[in-house]
Amino acid sequence: MTSGSSLAGTGPSPTGGRGVAASLIASVLFAVIFLLAGLLPGWGAEEVFGWRIVLTLTTLGCILPFLPSARAEARALLVKVRRRPALLALGVLASGLVGVQLWLFMWAPLHNMALSVSFGYFLLPLSMVLAGRVFFADRLSPLRKLAVGAAVAGVAHEAFAASGLAWPTLLVCLGYPIYFVLRRKIGFDHLTAFACELMVLLPLGIYFIVAGPHGLTANSLGAQGLWSAMSIGVLSGAAMGLYLLASKWLPLSLFGLLGYVEPLLLLLVSLYLGETLGWSALFTYGPIFVALLFMSLDSRRPTGLPQ
Numbered sequence: 001m002t003s004g005s006s007l008a009g010t011g012p013s014p015t016g017g018r019g020v021a022a023s024l025i026a027s028v029l030f031a032v033i034f035l036l037a038g039l040l041p042g043w044g045a046e047e048v049f050g051w052r053i054v055l056t057l058t059t060l061g062c063i064l065p066f067l068p069s070a071r072a073e074a075r076a077l078l079v080k081v082r083r084r085p086a087l088l089a090l091g092v093l094a095s096g097l098v099g100v101q102l103w104l105f106m107w108a109p110l111h112n113m114a115l116s117v118s119f120g121y122f123l124l125p126l127s128m129v130l131a132g133r134v135f136f137a138d139r140l141s142p143l144r145k146l147a148v149g150a151a152v153a154g155v156a157h158e159a160f161a162a163s164g165l166a167w168p169t170l171l172v173c174l175g176y177p178i179y180f181v182l183r184r185k186i187g188f189d190h191l192t193a194f195a196c197e198l199m200v201l202l203p204l205g206i207y208f209i210v211a212g213p214h215g216l217t218a219n220s221l222g223a224q225g226l227w228s229a230m231s232i233g234v235l236s237g238a239a240m241g242l243y244l245l246a247s248k249w250l251p252l253s254l255f256g257l258l259g260y261v262e263p264l265l266l267l268l269v270s271l272y273l274g275e276t277l278g279w280s281a282l283f284t285y286g287p288i289f290v291a292l293l294f295m296s297l298d299s300r301r302p303t304g305l306p307q
Helices: 016-038 045-066 068-083 087-110 114-136 142-161 167-186 191-211 223-249 252-258 261-272 279-299
Strands: none
Touching: 016 087, 016 223, 016 252, 016 261, 045 068, 045 087, 045 191, 045 223, 068 087, 068 191, 087 114, 087 167, 087 191, 114 142, 114 167, 114 252, 114 261, 142 252, 142 279, 167 223, 167 252, 191 223, 223 252, 252 279, 261 279
16 A cells, blocks of 8 residues: 555545554553553563563464465565665664654553653654655545644643643654654565564563563462563554554554544553543543544545545
């Protein structure tokens, strides 16, 4: 799929429905991972990050060999790298970009910064829309423009009320667009490439596990910690797979707007973990809900998705 410069005829996009479904399911799984990470007292973010890398890669290793598309992606990836060895350096850069995001996602709920990260995910769709317009000439329907406008109002209120944005917020809303634009520009926007990115991060993940307070033994991990760590890894494999497929199947702007589902769920998890919001938050999250409404109405239009 090329990231769209025109509207796709009159029929629905063949991948649009799958892309929307993949994005929504991934959002739910990410919220579950966020919750599990916050329920691991005594664990460091680096240790949880390490287990997430190892087990996510293991999960993908069990799935990818049975996917015909994955085999085709692997062959295409090898051909690209052979023709342009410099792509390896860009692939390593992509690994670093996503590695920081995976670590932050584990660190925030353990350090009372879950709300800051969730707000970063609220900002992310706006920055994705901007990236889509600038780098891929994505077109916005009138309803999507209204959704962006409503979201901007909520974000502006939050930035004014908080006298600025926390660094985890900025890291999420600026880091992910760079990552997705880079992957799409170099043709690494598929699940096999993500598995390769995790392989680059694997030595670091193993180091964090071995150097962590629990090590590698099941006895030191404890039953609850072991199952939580395993669940985070398995769910991460499924969630990231769906998330990256959605990023490939959808125009970057629509993919960004659908990203509002995840921060809403992360907000609920943050409140469950004990963080609080004042009444003024209504002026932040109210417009966000309006943006979601516009986005929902836009997804029901029968005119198809920009290609």
